[in-house]
Each structure stands twice: as structure tokens, then as C-alpha cells.
Amino acid sequence: MRPGRRRPGRALLLVLAALATLTTGCGTAGAVTIIGPWTGAEGAAFREILEQFRRQTGIAYDYHGTRSLSAVLAVDVRGGTPPDVAVLPSPNELVNYQRQGALSDVAELADTLRRSYSPQWLQLAQAGTGRPYAVVVKATLKGMVWYNPAMLQGPAPATWSQLVRLTRTHAAEGRTPWCLGMGAMAASGFPGTDWIEDILLRRAGPRVYQRWAAGELPWTAPEVRAAWEAWGELVLAEGAVHGGRGGALLTDFTEANDTMFADPPGCFLEHQGSSVVSDYRKAGARLAFFPTPGPTAGTARAWEVSADLATMFRSTPQARELMRFLASDDAQRLWPRAEQGAVFTVNRAVSAAAQTDRVSRSVARILTTADVLCYDASDLMPPAMTNAFHRAVLGYLAEPGALEEILADLERVRLGVPPQDWAGFACGR
Numbered sequence: 462m463r464p465g466r467r468r469p470g471r472a473l474l475l476v477l478a479a480l481a482t483l484t485t486g487c488g489t490a491g492a493v494t495i496i497g498p499w500t501g502a503e504g505a506a507f508r509e510i511l512e513q514f515r516r517q518t519g520i521a522y523d524y525h526g527t528r529s530l531s532a533v534l535a536v537d538v539r540g541g542t543p544p545d546v547a548v549l550p551s552p553n554e555l556v557n558y559q560r561q562g563a564l565s566d567v568a569e570l571a572d573t574l575r576r577s578y579s580p581q582w583l584q585l586a587q588a589g590t591g592r593p594y595a596v597v598v599k600a601t602l603k604g605m606v607w608y609n610p611a612m613l614q615g616p617a618p619a620t621w622s623q624l625v626r627l628t629r630t631h632a633a634e635g636r637t638p639w640c641l642g643m644g645a646m647a648a649s650g651f652p653g654t655d656w657i658e659d660i661l662l663r664r665a666g667p668r669v670y671q672r673w674a675a676g677e678l679p680w681t682a683p684e685v686r687a688a689w690e691a692w693g694e695l696v697l698a699e700g701a702v703h704g705g706r707g708g709a710l711l712t713d714f715t716e717a718n719d720t721m722f723a724d725p726p727g728c729f730l731e732h733q734g735s736s737v738v739s740d741y742r743k744a745g746a747r748l749a750f751f752p753t754p755g756p757t758a759g760t761a762r763a764w765e766v767s768a769d770l771a772t773m774f775r776s777t778p779q780a781r782e783l784m785r786f787l788a789s790d791d792a793q794r795l796w797p798r799a800e801q802g803a804v805f806t807v808n809r810a811v812s813a814a815a816q817t818d819r820v821s822r823s824v825a826r827i828l829t830t831a832d833v834l835c836y837d838a839s840d841l842m843p844p845a846m847t848n849a850f851h852r853a854v855l856g857y858l859a860e861p862g863a864l865e866e867i868l869a870d871l872e873r874v875r876l877g878v879p880p881q882d883w884a885g886f887a888c889g890r
Contacts, residue, residue, distance in 0.1 A: 492521035493779035496534060497548035498769065500526040506799035513795060514786045520779050528646070538563055538774070545780035548598060549770045551840040552585055553847070555595055556884045558772065559588045565776040566592045567784050574788060577808045581834045581889030585768065589886045595770040596788045599796065600807045602735040602824050603765035603837065604659045605750040609721055612636070612729035617751035619758040621664075625694050628730075632700035639695065639702045640728035641709040642717030643855060652714045653692070653854030654839045654847075656732055659765055661688040663755035667763045667833050667888040674838035674887035676846070676878060680871040689857065689864055697861050703728040706858050715740075722746040734767065735824045739803035748820060763833035763888070767840055768807070797821070835888040843882040849874040 499507045504526040511522045527533050530547075531554060537543045543563065549555050558564050574586055574593050586595045606624075608617070618624040631638045645651050662670045665684040672678040673685060696702050702709050703720060718740055720727025731737065732753065741748040752764075771787050773780050786792050790811050796804040797815040805825055806812050812825040828834075839847045853867045 491779065492523045493546060493777070493783045494544040494775075495522060495524045495546045495548070495783070496530060496537070496544045497524065497526050498528065498530045498550050499548075500528060503800065506796075506804070509799045510787075510792060510795050513792070514783060517786070518782055520782055522783070543774035545773065545775045545777055546783055547772055547774055549595070549772055551767075552588070552770070552836060552884055552886075553841055553843060555588050555770055555772060558774075559590065559594050563774060564594050565773045565780075566594050567596070567773060567781070567788075568592055569781070570596070570785060570788050573785075577788070577790075577793075577810060579807070579809065579829060579834070579890065581836075582768075582807045584886050584889050585836065586770070589884060595772050596784055597768045597807050598771045598787055599769040600805050600828050601767045602805065602828055603655055603767065604662070604753045605733065605735065606753055607718075607731045607733055607737060607741070607748060607750045609726055609729040610747055610749050612726055618754050620754050621691065621756055624754055628695050628701050629698060631729075632698055635700070637700055637703045637728050638730045640717045640721055640731040641696060641702045642712030642714040643709050643858065644711065644713035648851060650851030650854045651839065652717075652732070653858065654850050655734070655765070655837070656692050656696075657688050657850075657854065658838045659732070659753045660691050661685060662763055662765055662835055663753055664688060664691065667835055670763075670835050670838065671888045674836070674841050675885045676842070676875055676880070676883040680868045680875060686864070686868060689868070693857070693861055693864075696858070710855060710858055735805055736803060738821060738824075739800065742803065750820070762831070763835055764827055764831045765837055766828065766834050767837040833888055833890055836886070838887060841884045841887055843878050846871075846874055846878055 495511070497507060504524075507526070508524060511524055514520065515522060525544075530550065534543070534547050538558070549558075571593055574583055574596070578586065578597070582597055583593075586593045586597060588594045618627050628638050641652065643650055643652055658670070661673065661684060664687060669678065669684050678685065696709070697706065704712060718728075718731050718733070718737065721729060721731060722741075738748065771784060773784055790808060793806040793808040793811045794815050796806055797817070805821075805828055806815060807828055809829045812829045813822045816822045816825050839850050842850065849871055853871055856867050857864060
């Protein structure tokens with residue numbers, strides 16, 4: 462799960478309502494209005510894509526980037542002033558807005574998406590309905606352990622027991638292995654949920670993961686408990702995490718790898734998605750990764766993924782033209798260039814060829830050719846469950862002995878969520 466999903470308080474809603482009026486409600490006449498999660502360098506890169514759209518079509522655009530996208534968009538939709546196009550960070554939001562009737566489909570893109578996407582990505586774009594409602598504009602591969610090659614001699618761990626042994630050996634010799642930061646503003650804890658999801662997928666397989674992500678498997682099930690305990694084998698060991706458990710709770714996830722390439726390194730392993738490539742490139746560092754290992758070698762055939770999804774809230778000619786452009790091969794080729802290879806597309810005609818280095822090409826190939834792809838479970842879960850999951854991993858790091866109570870609390874939340882609020886398309890080929 463990525464930042465930006467917590468429900469705002471009443472005072473914040475008033476501020477966001479005013480902001481929404483100033484941003485999406487006052488777009489240039491005839492322009493396509495867009496709201497997305499990208500600010501700073503990411504926002505600048507997206508504007509490069511939009512500039513190409515403007516040059517090709519003559520259609521002006523009005524883009525507003527915000528880290529509070531979910532909250533701002535909810536205010537816009539409730540107020541009857543949604544943007545033409547919104548880039549959603551989670552499929553749960555896609556499903557919810559589609560069920561509310563707030564989205565327009567992009568049926569005219571069905572053939573394009575069917576040609577460009579593997580079945581699992583097409584299923585995501587269809588929000589489980591059989592009709593496309595989204596364009597996957599960026600994808601993230603998860604289930605990766607990034608490392609400093611100078612610190613990891615010999616072959617990478619191929620089994621979970623080898624990874625645990627590596628962790629304990631280096632910790633015992635005074636070399637802290639793991640970089641870990643749990644901070645992410647409203648989504649603090651999500652790096653831990655990524656760990657739990659990844660371990661469950663590797664150990665129990667896609668079918669169990671699918672049931673769990675769809676709210677059909679109890680949090681107290683042996684497979685789920687085992688995933689938490691396995692994570693604890695790594696991060697709770699003395700000397701395993703840079704700054705200790707307390708440091709991980711206080712460190713923002715964007716700063717967790719700051720010491721990986723220091724001299725001497727403060728840590729040399731990081732469990733993160735493919736978007737972390739940009740951090741390493743800025744540091745001028747060599748980088749490499751291996752898949753989070755399962756119980757036995759060769760079990761890493763299913764991968765966890767997430768994505769940013771362009772959706773259409775107002776069916777204007779300009780909006781449809783933008784959606785068509787974002788789905789095109791040309792637009793998908795622009796993304797890696799705009800963000801220096803830290804962006805990955807799921808377009809099979811573009812993906813690996815758009816990348817400029819070996820590591821990025823490897824990521825791109827996995828995104829389009831993996832045997833099984835499973836969507837980030839916490840991005841699929843209803844907000845109440847996602848937020849409880851975030852809090853739970855923070856609680857586990859703070860008080861490891863309370864795991865039984867933590868899982869029981871999560872199970873109570875699951876039982877309180879109506880069955881129709883769950884999305885049911887976590888895994889596919």
C-alpha cells in the first residue's frame with residue numbers, strides 16, 4: 462500500500478473543499494482537468510507527458526498534483542465537481558467509484574488494452590466488470606530485496622532459511638543488514654504490510670493470497686500468522702535493522718536507504734518496490750535485487766504488484782482523447798525517459814524496450830511476462846481494513862509479544878466489513 466488513503470477529519474474536509482474549488486473547479490475552458498498523486502519531480506515528469514499530449518492534439522490541460530489525492534477527490538465527487546480524469550493509486554478506489562456510478566467506461570479502448578496488457582492487467586483495468594474503466598499508466602513491481610553488491614558476496618539467498626541465516630550472520634558480526642523505515646504520513650506502516658503480503662504470497666501461494674486479499678481468509682489463519690512470524694525472524698533479531706525497531710518506527714520510508722551506500726554502509730538490504738530505482742540512481746549507486754525467497758528455491762514465480770490507474774469521471778471529448786493518448790504505445794514510451802527509468806509500463810509492446818539498463822529491463826520483463834501477478838492486497842482491501850493493517854504492523858514492531866491480540870483485532874475488523882466491499886481479483890496471469 463502507498464500513502465494517501467486515510468479519511469480526513471471535518472476541519473480538513475472544509476479546507477480540501479476550498480482547495481478543490483480552486484483547482485478542479487476553475488480549469489481553463491475547453492481544457493481537460495486532471496488530478497493525480499504526483500508532485501515535485503514526479504509531477505514535472507507527468508507534465509512532460511501532458512505537454513506531448515497538448516502538442517499532438519491541441520487540447521490544453523489543467524493538472525493538479527496532490528499527496529492528499531484520495532481526500533481531495535472524494536470532496537470533489539461529493540460536491541458534484543469531479544475532474545475529467547483522476548489517477549487513482551489503488552484498485553479499491555477504482556472499484557468503489559465504479560460501483561457508485563461515478564466513472565465512465567472507456568469501452569472504445571477495449572481492443573487497445575487487450576492487445577497491450579496481459580490478462581491480469583486487463584482484469585485490473587476492468588475493475589472486475591468485463592468493461593474497461595482505467596488505463597494503467599505506471600506499475601510497480603514488489604517482492605524485491607535490493608542490495609549493495611559490495612556487501613553481499615557470492616550468490617543471493619535462494620530460500621527463506623538462507624535469508625534468515627544471512628541476516629543473523631551479519632548482525633552477529635556487527636554489520637547491520639536491513640534498512641527499514643515505516644513512516645509514510647497517513648499511510649505509515651505500509652512498508653510492513655508489503656512485507657507481510659510478500660511473505661504470505663511466497664509461502665502460501667496465490668490461491669491462499671487471493672482468498673486473504675478478498676476477505677475470505679481469517680487473519681488468525683495459520684498461513685497468515687506464519688507470515689507475521691517469518692517477518693519477525695528478520696526484523697526483530699538483535700542488530701538486524703538499522704536504528705533498531707524504534708528507529709524503523711521513526712524513520713520515513715523515503716529515508717530508510719540513505720545509509721545503504723555510505724562509507725561504511727549503515728545497512729545493505731532493503732525490501733522495496735521498483736520505484737526505489739530513482740533513489741539509487743540519484744545516489745550514483747550500483748544496484749541489484751533478488752526476489753524475496755520462499756521456503757524452497759524456485760518458488761518466486763508469483764509477484765506482487767501495484768499501479769497508478771487513470772480513470773474518467775467526466776465523459777468529455779477532451780477527457781476521452783487524453784485516455785486514448787495515455788493508453789497509446791507512444792505515451793507509454795515517454796514515461797521511462799521522463800523519470801530516468803524509474804517508471805515501468807505494463808504495455809507488452811513497450812515495456813523492456815523502453816528501459817536503458819539491465820536491472821530496469823529485468824523489472825519490465827517480470828511485469829509483463831511473470832507466471833502469476835498478485836495485486837497489493839492492502840490496496841485491494843476496503844479502507845477500514847487497510848488502515849487497521851497499517852496500524853497493526855506498527856503495533857507489532859513496537860510490541861512483538863502482542864501478535865495474537867493484533868491478529869484478533871484485525872479479524873474483528875474483517876468481520877465488520879460488508880462482503881460486497883471487498884474486491885475479488887487479486888491474482889491472475
